Amino acid sequence: MDTTDRHTTDRHAADRLLGELRALIAAHARPDLTTPVEGLLLSRVETSEPDHSLTDPLLVVMAQGAKHLMLGAQAYEYRAGQCLVVTTGLPVTGNFVGAAPEHPALGLGLVLRPAAIAPLLLQAPPDRAAGASRPATGLPAIATGQAEPDLLDAVTRLVRLLDHPADAPVLAPMIEREILWRLLTGPYGGMVRQIGLADSNLTHVSRAIGWIRENYAEPVRIEDLASLAAMSTSAFHRHFRAVTTLSPLQFVKQIRLQEARSLLVARADDVAGVGHLVGYDNPSQFTREYRRLFGAPPGRDAARLRAAGLEASPAPSGPWGAGTVRRLP
Numbered sequence: 001m002d003t004t005d006r007h008t009t010d011r012h013a014a015d016r017l018l019g020e021l022r023a024l025i026a027a028h029a030r031p032d033l034t035t036p037v038e039g040l041l042l043s044r045v046e047t048s049e050p051d052h053s054l055t056d057p058l059l060v061v062m063a064q065g066a067k068h069l070m071l072g073a074q075a076y077e078y079r080a081g082q083c084l085v086v087t088t089g090l091p092v093t094g095n096f097v098g099a100a101p102e103h104p105a106l107g108l109g110l111v112l113r114p115a116a117i118a119p120l121l122l123q124a125p126p127d128r129a130a131g132a133s134r135p136a137t138g139l140p141a142i143a144t145g146q147a148e149p150d151l152l153d154a155v156t157r158l159v160r161l162l163d164h165p166a167d168a169p170v171l172a173p174m175i176e177r178e179i180l181w182r183l184l185t186g187p188y189g190g191m192v193r194q195i196g197l198a199d200s201n202l203t204h205v206s207r208a209i210g211w212i213r214e215n216y217a218e219p220v221r222i223e224d225l226a227s228l229a230a231m232s233t234s235a236f237h238r239h240f241r242a243v244t245t246l247s248p249l250q251f252v253k254q255i256r257l258q259e260a261r262s263l264l265v266a267r268a269d270d271v272a273g274v275g276h277l278v279g280y281d282n283p284s285q286f287t288r289e290y291r292r293l294f295g296a297p298p299g300r301d302a303a304r305l306r307a308a309g310l311e312a313s314p315a316p317s318g319p320w321g322a323g324t325v326r327r328l329p
Helices: 003-028 113-123 149-163 168-184 189-196 201-215 224-230 233-245 248-264 269-276 283-294 298-307
Strands: 040-045 052-053 057-066 066-071 072-080 080-084 088-097 104-112 140-146
Touching: 003 057, 003 088, 003 104, 003 140, 003 149, 052 072, 052 248, 057 149, 066 104, 066 149, 072 080, 072 140, 088 248, 104 149, 104 248, 113 168, 113 189, 140 201, 140 298, 149 168, 149 248, 168 189, 189 201, 201 224, 201 248, 224 233, 224 248, 248 269, 248 283, 283 298
Parallel strands: none
Antiparallel strands: 040 104, 052 088, 057 080, 057 104, 066 072, 066 088, 080 140
C-alpha cells in the first residue's frame, strides 16, 4: 500500500471512529462529566459562552466541534479529530466555537495519573518518545495536535465500555495503559514522561502549583514556593514560566480571581468580602483586576452569570479532586 492509499485508509478509519465517539458521548455524557469508568470524563456543551477554569493533567479528545483556549497570552485551538494534552493544573479561558443545542461540542477526557504513567517509563526507551531528547526546561504543560489513529482507536474502545459495564473493571485499566503507552511513544511523549518522573522539573513546579491551589488566599512569598519546589528563586521563576506561560504571581492572581467568581455567584452583594476571602486587602485593586480578567466588574458579572443560569467553575476543579468542573479544557 502506497503512502496516499494508507493516508486515505487512516482518514476513513478516523471518520468512522469519530462517528462512533459522537454517538457514545451523546448517549452517556452527564452534567458533572463523570462516568462509571474511573478517570474517564465525557463532555457535552451547548453554548459558546466563555469559561474560566483550572484544569488538571488530562488528555482531551474532541469528537465534535472546536475549542479556542487561552493560557495567559498564548492561544490554542483544537477541533474534531484533534487532542489536547495538559500536564499540570493551569488556569485557562476558553469557549467552544459555535456550540449550540442543535450542534453541541462533544469531547472526552482521561485523567493522566502519575501512578499509572510511572511504571510504563521503565518499558519506554527514551528514544521512542518524540520530544524526549528536548530539554525538560523547554517542555510546555499544554499542547494540541492531531489524534493519531491508534490513539483514537484506543480511546473509542475505552468509551465503548460504557455500553458494557460488566467488562469495564477488567478491560478499562488495560485500555488506559494502552492509551498512556500511545502518548509516551508519540508526539507528546516528552511532556507525558514528565508527569511520571518523581524528580522532573514539572513534578517540582506542580508541587508549588498544588500549594497555591490549596492556599491561594494566603500571602505568597516566591522564596517559599521556590523552596517547596526544591529550586533556587531564579530557577523556579524560569521553570514555572516555561511550564505555565505565567509568572508565579500572575498564576496566583488568576486562581484567586477564578475562585472569587465562583463565590460571587452566591454573594454578589458582598464584593469586598469576597475579595478579602480570596486574598485581596484592597477592594479597588480586586475590582480592577477582576474586570480586567472577566470583562465586567464583580457584581455585574455575577448577576449576568445568574441570569444566564451559569455557574462559575471553582478553582480546585475536577471530579478527581475538590470542587466540580463544568467543561473540559
